Amino acid sequence: MRKEILDVLERNSRIDLGELAKMLGQTEVAVANEVAEMEKEHIICGYHTLIDWEKAGAEKVNALIEVTVTPQRGMGFDKIAERIYKFDEVDSVYLMSGGFDLMVMIEETTMKAVANFVMQKLSALESVRGCATHFVLKKYKDHGAVLVEDAVDERMSITP
Amino acid sequence: MRNPLSDVITEVKPSGIRKFFDIVSEMKDAISLGVGEPDFDTPWHIREEGIYSLERGRTYYTSNSGLKELREEIARYLERKNNLKYDINHEIMITVGGSEAIDIAMRAMINPGDEVIIPQPSYVSYLPCVQLTHGVPVIINLKEEDEFRLTADELRAAITDKTKILVMPFPNNPTGAIMTREDLEEIAKICVEKDIFVISDEIYSELTYGDAKHVSIAEFDGMRERTIVINGFSKAYAMTGWRLGYAAGPELILSQMLKIHQFCIMCAPTTSQYAAVEALKNGDEDVERMTEQYNMRRRFLLEELKSMGIECFEPLGAFYIFPNIKKFGMTSEEFATNLLKEQKLAVVPGTAFGDCGEGFIRISYAYSMEQLKVALERIRAFAKDHGVE
Numbered sequence: 001m002r003k004e005i006l007d008v009l010e011r012n013s014r015i016d017l018g019e020l021a022k023m024l025g026q027t028e029v030a031v032a033n034e035v036a037e038m039e040k041e042h043i044i045c046g047y048h049t050l051i052d053w054e055k056a057g058a059e060k061v062n063a064l065i066e067v068t069v070t071p072q073r074g075m076g077f078d079k080i081a082e083r084i085y086k087f088d089e090v091d092s093v094y095l096m097s098g099g100f101d102l103m104v105m106i107e108e109t110t111m112k113a114v115a116n117f118v119m120q121k122l123s124a125l126e127s128v129r130g131c132a133t134h135f136v137l138k139k140y141k142d143h144g145a146v147l148v149e150d151a152v153d154e155r156m157s158i159t160p
Numbered sequence: 161m162r163n164p165l166s167d168v169i170t171e172v173k174p175s176g177i178r179k180f181f182d183i184v185s186e187m188k189d190a191i192s193l194g195v196g197e198p199d200f201d202t203p204w205h206i207r208e209e210g211i212y213s214l215e216r217g218r219t220y221y222t223s224n225s226g227l228k229e230l231r232e233e234i235a236r237y238l239e240r241k242n243n244l245k246y247d248i249n250h251e252i253m254i255t256v257g258g259s260e261a262i263d264i265a266m267r268a269m270i271n272p273g274d275e276v277i278i279p280q281p282s283y284v285s286y287l288p289c290v291q292l293t294h295g296v297p298v299i300i301n302l303k304e305e306d307e308f309r310l311t312a313d314e315l316r317a318a319i320t321d322k323t324k325i326l327v328m329p330f331p332n333n334p335t336g337a338i339m340t341r342e343d344l345e346e347i348a349k350i351c352v353e354k355d356i357f358v359i360s361d362e363i364y365s366e367l368t369y370g371d372a373k374h375v376s377i378a379e380f381d382g383m384r385e386r387t388i389v390i391n392g393f394s395k396a397y398a399m400t401g402w403r404l405g406y407a408a409g410p411e412l413i414l415s416q417m418l419k420i421h422q423f424c425i426m427c428a429p430t431t432s433q434y435a436a437v438e439a440l441k442n443g444d445e446d447v448e449r450m451t452e453q454y455n456m457r458r459r460f461l462l463e464e465l466k467s468m469g470i471e472c473f474e475p476l477g478a479f480y481i482f483p484n485i486k487k488f489g490m491t492s493e494e495f496a497t498n499l500l501k502e503q504k505l506a507v508v509p510g511t512a513f514g515d516c517g518e519g520f521i522r523i524s525y526a527y528s529m530e531q532l533k534v535a536l537e538r539i540r541a542f543a544k545d546h547g548v549e
Contacts, residue, residue, distance in 0.1 A: 007452070022463040023456035023529075153531070157506055158181040158194035160284045160333075 001026060001034055006043070009035075011144070013047040052147050054139075062107050062136035063114045065122065066100040068129045077101060080127045089117050100132070111135065172288045176512035180496065184506045192506035193535050196333060198398035198479070199526045200453075202435070203446040206397060210435035218430055224422045226254025226406070227433045233440035234406055241365070242376040244384065250411040253418050254428045254436075258363040258392040258405035260421070263289050265359050265388045265407060266325070268416040270295035274324040279310045280514025281482070282329040283361065296322070301516035304484060307473045308337035312346040319350070325357045328377055331364035334513045334522035335482040336475020338368055341375045348380035357413075358387040363405070364478040366396035366447050369455045372476050378409075385410045388417075393432075395478075396447050397439040402432035454479050457525040457532055464536050468543045479526045482510065486519040488546050495521055502545065503538035 004024050008015060017035070021028040038044045053060040069080045077095050084104055085093040094103040104122070108114045118133050140148050177194075184190050201207075225231065231248040238244045246252050255261040262285055270276060272294035278286045279300045290297045300318050302308040315326070328347070330339045339347070351358055358377055365374040378387040392405025405428075407417060421427075439446075458481065465472055465483055472483040485495050492509035499505050508524075510517025525532060543549065 004452070004456075008456070019460065019529075019533075023460045025459045153199065155195050155197060155199070156181065157184045157190070157192040158177055158508060159196045160175065160177050160508075160512070 001030075002038065002043075005031065005034055005038070009044065050143050050145055052139075059109050060107055061109065061111050061114055062105070062139075064134045064136070065104040065106065065118060066096075066132040066134070067102040067104055067122065068131075069101050069127045070129055071101075072127060080125070083125055083127075084122065087117070087121060089113075089121075100130075168292060168294065172291050175284050177284065177508060180500075180506065180508065180512075183497075183500065187500065187504060190500065190504040190506055191531065191535055191538075193523045193525075193527060193532075194506045194508050195524050195526055197400040197526060198395065198450065199528060199531075200398040200450050202397060202399050202402070203439075203443060205442060206399070206435050206439045206446075209438035210402075210431045213431050213434035218434060220430060222254075222427045222430050222433055224427055225249075225252070225418055226428055227430075227437065230254060230433050230437050230440075233437055234408070237440050238389070238408060241374070242379055244376060244378055244389070244408070246408045247411070251414055252406060252408045253414060253421060254433060255392075255405045255407060255421065256425055256428050257394060257403045258361060258390050259285055260425065261388070261390040261392075261405050261407040261417075262286065262359065262361060263292075264417045264420045264424075265390065265409075265413070266290060266293050266295065267420055268413055269325060269357060269359075271324075273322060275320060275322040276325040276327065277315070277318050277323060277356075278327045279314075279329060281308070281332070281334050281510055281517040281520070282327070282513055283333050284513065286327050286329070286361075295324075298323070299514065299516075301514070302335070302337070303516075304473060304520075308332060308335040308482070309339055309343050310347060311343075312350060315347060315350055319354050319356070323354065323356055325359055326351060328358055328360040330360075330362070331368060331374065331477025333364065333478050334480050334508065334510065334517070335520075336478045336480045338372055338374070338475075338477040339377075340372060344375055344377050345380060348377055348383050351377075351386065352382040356386070358383065360387055360389050362389060362391045364395050365391060367451055367454060367479060368477045369451070369458060370476055374477070388413060393436050393439055397436075397443050398446075398450065399432070399435070399439065402429065402435060404428055404432040404436050454525060457527070457529060460529070461523065461525055461532060461536070465539070468540050469549045470539070470543060479524055481523050481525065482517075482520050483523065484519060485521055487548055488543075492518055492521055499539070499542055503542050505535055505538040505542075 017032050018028045021031040071077050072079050081093050089106045091105045091107050096103050118131055231252045234252050235246050235248045266289045270293040275296045275298045276290045277298045279302050287297050298318050300314050360377050368374050378384050378389050388407055388409035390407050393399040470483050472481055475481050492511045496507050496509040508522040510520030
């Protein structure tokens with residue numbers, strides 16, 4: 001049941017639990033318990049809203065920063081990753097394979113704020129050897145949702 | 161002027177669905193649960209393969225029986241799913257949808273006067289296809305208490321000396337009924353005993369729910385040589401508009417079907433065939449994902465209808481439910497017409513699929529949950545207005 005619940009919640013975290021229970025052929029209590037259990041286990045880590053800020057008229061600048069670091073003895077990358085993800089500006093931090101080590105995503109209101117973060121905070125960290133900052137120009141698809149077009153049901157209304 | 165028309169075609173009744181379609185399309189802000197095709201777009205990797213084939217300039221005919229690569233994939237698929245082995249050179253052909261396969265199978269097998277048993281409610285094309293070949297359709301009225309399965313007794317009662325073919329429409333459109341291995345075993349025995357051929361329309365084979373996986377009647381002893389298995393890409397891979405299906409069966413029959421296909425069609429659309437290769441090679445996960453979605457909607461709809469006091473047996477296949485609406489005191493057609501007028505919601509009356517569909521309507525759940533919820537509210541209001549709770 002867990003996988004089914006998660007599959008649905010990943011796309012629609014606001015779904016009514018009674019409705020979800022009917023979809024899964026379970027009781028509402030059973031589904032609610034399972035969800036609560038998964039929240040406790042941090043399998044479900046939060047319920048966020050996917051917002052098209054551009055449409056909302058808000059200024060948002062998104063950047064992906066490729067960071068190369070020197071891992072520390074006994075800590076690997078975890079310690080330096082923590083130093084980075086503790087900054088409020090940082091949305092996500094991933095450890096990567098390939099040409100750089102950490103992918104840091106940040107969201108700010110201006111390009112200057114991003115630049116300041118990179119110059120004053122990120123590059124200033126002792127273990128950080130280099131940064132390459134890429135700005136997002138346009139979001140086409142985010143978290144599985146296409147942002148640039150509306151789905152229209154173009155089927156004929158009645159077919160055999 | 162002389163009558164330009166043939167007697168046989170003028171005797172064929174127009175589809176009962178058509179009439180409804182005309183009303184719905186006239187009506188503004190009507191919503192519909194009346195479609196017989198998936199709401200999903202064809203998965204992108206399949207579409208992309210179609211696009212690529214066009215870019216490569218693969219814009220020519222294929223062989224009459226279809227791309228060899230596709231026939232190979234179909235052979236693998238049928239072996240993997242149903243443990244059925246077919247020779248790709250003589251026993252598999254690609255058609256323009258399952259519909260063409262139904263038509264040419266009948267034309268290849270029916271002599272004037274041959275009886276063809278058609279269980280109903282079922283898809284709208286079997287009956288006219290029999291009529292066009294001057295065959296004699298013999299209808300079996302499936303029953304709700306049997307969950308719209310075909311029983312051995314019903315089949316025996318319908319067989320005469322002239323019976324030649326049995327149409328097996330499972331998983332069923334419009335009822336959502338399936339046949340289990342046990343159900344089919346008895347039917348298969350009778351077919352062998354009475355020397356009857358089977359046209360098995362398995363277009364919804366991928367869409368079954370619960371533990372019941374689809375079983376083909378061709379799997380049973382003595383059946384492979386007397387069965388034309390018909391399937392296609394429309395329902396499983398959401399590829400209705402690509403118009404691609406196939407038939408698999410003994411060479412004796414397939415070679416004659418291929419003759420008709422050769423003269424009437426030439427070959428199925430080439431772009432679609434290339435896309436279908438990709439569907440069979442890499443489409444399992446898509447089918448699984450879509451089936452899961454259908455299953456959730458199916459359970460949701462059943463529960464909701466039950467809570468409104470509308471009865472329905474649990475369908476385990478296709479993407480339809482077939483609720484009993486007799487307690488509304490209306491015919492199926494009246495129900496559908498009133499629902500459309502009063503709540504602006506279109507469903508298909510059960511009678512569009514045979515007289516025994518009287519008292520039932522077909523509801524398709526090839527719709528998003530959001531669409532279904534809006535529609536259900538309208539049904540709830542309708543039930544309330546007509547004193548059903």
